[in-house]
Amino acid sequence: MLRAGLIGLGAMGRNHARILRRLDGVEFVGAVDPAGDPHDALHGVPVLPDVASLIALGVDYAVIACPTALHEEAGLQLAANGVCALIEKPLAHSAEAARRLVDAFEARGLVAGVGHIERFNPALQQLRSRLETGELGEVFQVVTRRQGPFPHRIADVGVVKDLATHDIDLTSWITGHEYATLSARTVSKSGREHEDMVAVVGSLTDGTMVSHLVNWLSPLKERFTAVTGERGCFVADTLTADLTFHANGAFATEWEALRAFRGVAEGDMIRYAFPKREPLVVEHERFRDAVEGKHSEIVTAREGLRTVEVSAAVLESARAARGTARGTGDGLGDGLAEGGLAVPTT
Numbered sequence: 001m002l003r004a005g006l007i008g009l010g011a012m013g014r015n016h017a018r019i020l021r022r023l024d025g026v027e028f029v030g031a032v033d034p035a036g037d038p039h040d041a042l043h044g045v046p047v048l049p050d051v052a053s054l055i056a057l058g059v060d061y062a063v064i065a066c067p068t069a070l071h072e073e074a075g076l077q078l079a080a081n082g083v084c085a086l087i088e089k090p091l092a093h094s095a096e097a098a099r100r101l102v103d104a105f106e107a108r109g110l111v112a113g114v115g116h117i118e119r120f121n122p123a124l125q126q127l128r129s130r131l132e133t134g135e136l137g138e139v140f141q142v143v144t145r146r147q148g149p150f151p152h153r154i155a156d157v158g159v160v161k162d163l164a165t166h167d168i169d170l171t172s173w174i175t176g177h178e179y180a181t182l183s184a185r186t187v188s189k190s191g192r193e194h195e196d197m198v199a200v201v202g203s204l205t206d207g208t209m210v211s212h213l214v215n216w217l218s219p220l221k222e223r224f225t226a227v228t229g230e231r232g233c234f235v236a237d238t239l240t241a242d243l244t245f246h247a248n249g250a251f252a253t254e255w256e257a258l259r260a261f262r263g264v265a266e267g268d269m270i271r272y273a274f275p276k277r278e279p280l281v282v283e284h285e286r287f288r289d290a291v292e293g294k295h296s297e298i299v300t301a302r303e304g305l306r307t308v309e310v311s312a313a314v315l316e317s318a319r320a321a322r323g324t325a326r327g328t329g330d331g332l333g334d335g336l337a338e339g340g341l342a343v344p345t346t
């Protein structure tokens, strides 16, 4: 049996607690939260005052689900004591902090994963394997929309680091390509310190065009990913875990006006049937297997670092564009107009 702990018992932590209590091969030995157990998620598992008390219990790994700004401190403490960690997304609040976490876990040969839960969504897993087998032919474009109401509890980062990191991670993962360039605009309408709406346009290393519209300002909750390519378009809805394929028509339409307008003909539409396991359960099973030393596909801390770096480039591009709009541009804004900010590479 592996001994596991949890750090943070809020909206996400309570779900981790629910799964850790039932996970095969794992004993859930304790959780840390200065606020106690506000959601009654522990069912007898002890609540501890700090990370040092959890480490003192003797744990093989811990799940970090405290506010993003505190991931680094908790993670470095675990790594220094030889404890593996599954760290909620985003890996850290800044690229520098994320890099320090990667270095700390890698230097000690410890398993560190990031909770980019969309990778375990059955709709995106289906989509990725269908792209891998070439069902779409050449991929032209990935479009994501992630909108919803304001989460009052998230105050330490803006919507780019909190939500758009899902889109950045899933886009690289389903296509197998990293971000090459991007340009972004943000606004902050809620009166908070950080942005609450972002539009990103960019390209991946193979030339695939991407766009992401992400905000906390919409009463409509949406989790939409569309991949358009040579043979049609896949649409994944990660709220319902549905995957649909809209095929290009193989027949020639005789209605000339319509054909000229649409470019491609509409073909069949298929909604696939597949098993839908809870993504968080799969994420936990994969991480447990990795800690046990088995071959297991997890989101590595290094991949999490890359996603934080891309999110930092999004914020930098938006900042430069605001400067240009105000006539106080520092030169970066001019570059954006010409083709986008180059995403830094590790």
Ligand SMILES: NC(=O)c1ccc[n+]([C@@H]2O[C@H](COP(=O)([O-])OP(=O)(O)OC[C@H]3O[C@@H](n4cnc5c(N)ncnc54)[C@H](O)[C@@H]3O)[C@@H](O)[C@H]2O)c1
Residues within 6 Å of the ligand: 007, 008, 009, 010, 011, 012, 013, 032, 033, 034, 035, 038, 065, 066, 067, 068, 070, 088, 089, 090, 115, 116, 117, 153, 154, 162
């Ligand atoms: N994977 C996902 O889809 C997903 C969804 C929501 C949140 N998250 C991530 O999970 C993390 C937590 O978000 P949340 O929505 O649960 O926030 P939350 O505010 O609901 O919960 C945070 C909890 O951490 C506790 N906490 C504060 N300081 C602490 C400390 N020093 N040690 C231990 N616990 C501490 C708070 O008391 C609170 O109970 C964030 O990093 C967020 O980005 C991920």
